[in-house]
Amino acid sequence: MEVGRQILDQQLVDKTGLGVGKVDGIMLELRNGAAPRISAVLTGGHLFARRLHPRLERWARRLTRNWGPGKPEPLRIPWSKVMKIGVDVKVDIDAADAMPWEHWVRDRIIGRIPGSGS
Amino acid sequence: MTIREVPLEQLLGRVVRTAAGRPVGCIEEVRVRPDGNDYVVDEFVIGELGFLAKLSAMVAQLPTLKALGLPGRYRTRAIPWSWLDLSDFERPRFRSAVPDEDRKPSSPA
Amino acid sequence: MSKLLKIALGIFTSIGGFLEVGAIATTAQAGAAFGFRLIWAVVLGTICVIFLVEMSGRLAAVSRHTIKDALRERFGPRIFLLTLVSDGVINLLVLAAEIGGMSLALQLVTGISFRWWAVPVGFLTWLLLWKGSFSLIENGVSLLGMVAVAFLVGAVMLDPPLNAMVRGAWPSLPTERPVHYWFTAVSILGAAISPYLFYFYSAGAIEDHWDEDEIGVNRAVATVGMSFGAILAIAVLVVAAMVFHPHGIEPERYEQVALLLTSPLGRWGFYLFAATLLVSCLGAALEISLATAYSFAQGLGWNWGEDVRPRDAARFSLVYTVMIALTSLLMVAGIDPLKLTLFSMALTSLTLPIVTFPFLILMNDRDYVGEYGNHWIGNLAVIAISLLASIIALVAIPLQLMGG
Numbered sequence: 001m002e003v004g005r006q007i008l009d010q011q012l013v014d015k016t017g018l019g020v021g022k023v024d025g026i027m028l029e030l031r032n033g034a035a036p037r038i039s040a041v042l043t044g045g046h047l048f049a050r051r052l053h054p055r056l057e058r059w060a061r062r063l064t065r066n067w068g069p070g071k072p073e074p075l076r077i078p079w080s081k082v083m084k085i086g087v088d089v090k091v092d093i094d095a096a097d098a099m100p101w102e103h104w105v106r107d108r109i110i111g112r113i114p115g116s117g118s
Numbered sequence: 119m120t121i122r123e124v125p126l127e128q129l130l131g132r133v134v135r136t137a138a139g140r141p142v143g144c145i146e147e148v149r150v151r152p153d154g155n156d157y158v159v160d161e162f163v164i165g166e167l168g169f170l171a172k173l174s175a176m177v178a179q180l181p182t183l184k185a186l187g188l189p190g191r192y193r194t195r196a197i198p199w200s201w202l203d204l205s206d207f208e209r210p211r212f213r214s215a216v217p218d219e220d221r222k223p224s225s226p227a
Numbered sequence: 228m229s230k231l232l233k234i235a236l237g238i239f240t241s242i243g244g245f246l247e248v249g250a251i252a253t254t255a256q257a258g259a260a261f262g263f264r265l266i267w268a269v270v271l272g273t274i275c276v277i278f279l280v281e282m283s284g285r286l287a288a289v290s291r292h293t294i295k296d297a298l299r300e301r302f303g304p305r306i307f308l309l310t311l312v313s314d315g316v317i318n319l320l321v322l323a324a325e326i327g328g329m330s331l332a333l334q335l336v337t338g339i340s341f342r343w344w345a346v347p348v349g350f351l352t353w354l355l356l357w358k359g360s361f362s363l364i365e366n367g368v369s370l371l372g373m374v375a376v377a378f379l380v381g382a383v384m385l386d387p388p389l390n391a392m393v394r395g396a397w398p399s400l401p402t403e404r405p406v407h408y409w410f411t412a413v414s415i416l417g418a419a420i421s422p423y424l425f426y427f428y429s430a431g432a433i434e435d436h437w438d439e440d441e442i443g444v445n446r447a448v449a450t451v452g453m454s455f456g457a458i459l460a461i462a463v464l465v466v467a468a469m470v471f472h473p474h475g476i477e478p479e480r481y482e483q484v485a486l487l488l489t490s491p492l493g494r495w496g497f498y499l500f501a502a503t504l505l506v507s508c509l510g511a512a513l514e515i516s517l518a519t520a521y522s523f524a525q526g527l528g529w530n531w532g533e534d535v536r537p538r539d540a541a542r543f544s545l546v547y548t549v550m551i552a553l554t555s556l557l558m559v560a561g562i563d564p565l566k567l568t569l570f571s572m573a574l575t576s577l578t579l580p581i582v583t584f585p586f587l588i589l590m591n592d593r594d595y596v597g598e599y600g601n602h603w604i605g606n607l608a609v610i611a612i613s614l615l616a617s618i619i620a621l622v623a624i625p626l627q628l629m630g631g
Contacts, residue, residue, distance in 0.1 A: 001149065001151070002147050002148070003147070003150055004146075004147050005301075005594070008126070009300045011296065022299070022527065022528030025125050027125060027126065028123065028129075029123050034158075035159050036124075036158065036199060038126070038156070038157045038158075039123060042125075043528070048527070051127055051304045051305075052304055079156065079157070087291050099530075102541055102542055103541075105542050106538055109545060110545060111538055111541070115357055115358060116538045117538040180588060180610065181587055181588070181590075
């Protein structure tokens, strides 16, 4: 299996098929005397910005320091929670834990406009 | 034993050098295989250096050009996981135990 | 839903997407300035867009991915961001032109300046997205768009010379004013080959839960729908060629373009033109806003969907809200909608290879389309036309800006 092609940048879905973000990063655990193993997939945070350019990530961090959901770290999903890799990457997590920005935009902006479906 | 972790997405595209520091290519892909419940790295795919080489690799994927065989093949080779020292993931290097002639990308993809 | 009904609805939607302010403005200019000689640009653009629309449907049906989704997965964040920015900027300009088009239609009918209409029109567009469902938008607006048939009626009533039309359908070099000729040609190409069209189409295929069974339907819808839209666009060109060209009139403002239909259809023609402009632009505005929101959401992994409540796709909804707000304000500022339209269409042509080349690589990649990969004819046609459009645009746009 090729990690760049088949795992990185793929859509993450929870048990029910609901989207919970993209695979923005993958952690490799280095071991003495054994091949490195994939320990986790990561989503969110400023990983996307960092992959474009490190300066962009610093800029994004500064921008979101004073407003936003306030949790700038990406969500780490241990490899043990990855259930299936196919069209999407299915993971055993709670959708409420992922996508802090989505919730923030919903509560602070979209939710305040009448007719948004509350 | 300390657990060292490196971000794989930061490895992709990094230049790989010999133990002496000579650049030989860049990490194009990481191939993994299942090992029990884990996925472990099997080999690294190293590609050619240089902006023009990469550009022509991209352009060569265009269907019509591919069929016509232009502009030339982008060479990659796969190396076993044990050959790379990833302790500084921004500067991956060959371990010094690797024989010199084996380090140059030689075979077509 | 029966296959036939699906095809029929799909065709209406495609027509609605094809004929909008860009198609109307560019073909009217072409007809007025060059008679029938630029019909080939419409034909070439239509051929290319038929291939692209069919491909986007096929990609969605087989890979269950939309284009933008697959672009990020296959090419990574940098290339994805390049396409996002390039599309985003152009979509912003085109959306402004569509809002301008709607505002102008209302100005034609009421006499009140279009700058006053920009905000209400923007609000209506936003409200339809906020409250409407995907099928409502897809079907409702495009059915209303059938009013554009007025152009076909007008063209037929004017009894145009068929042999001149046929000659115009074959590419020819200009006999006079080459810069204007080529600029108009690339504007037509850009109006016909609008990326938002096939991004929207692929998102629609996912929203409608297409799979491999839909491939035949997809092919029929793409071909017939786009062709019919092209016929309407050619009708606009023909009417302009018959009404304006003999008198050497070149419309500088939409009020003059509105006179197009009064010759064959009298007073009704004027109102039909305004109605056509209003509805076509509304449909296009909805599609462009959605297409841009889709691009962000699908590439960045946000929730998305027109059938979903805004709360449940907050960032997605934020994108189209911000877009509509920005472009409405742009129009309040009073930018000339006609000039903006022509310019943004030409820009679309310029950036076509950025849009189509990665897409073509996807369409030939077994991991995404399996055995349903592209035929070499489609590949060649899209590559050739994209390159042609881009190169001509690269030369013609600066020259036009300097001279015009």
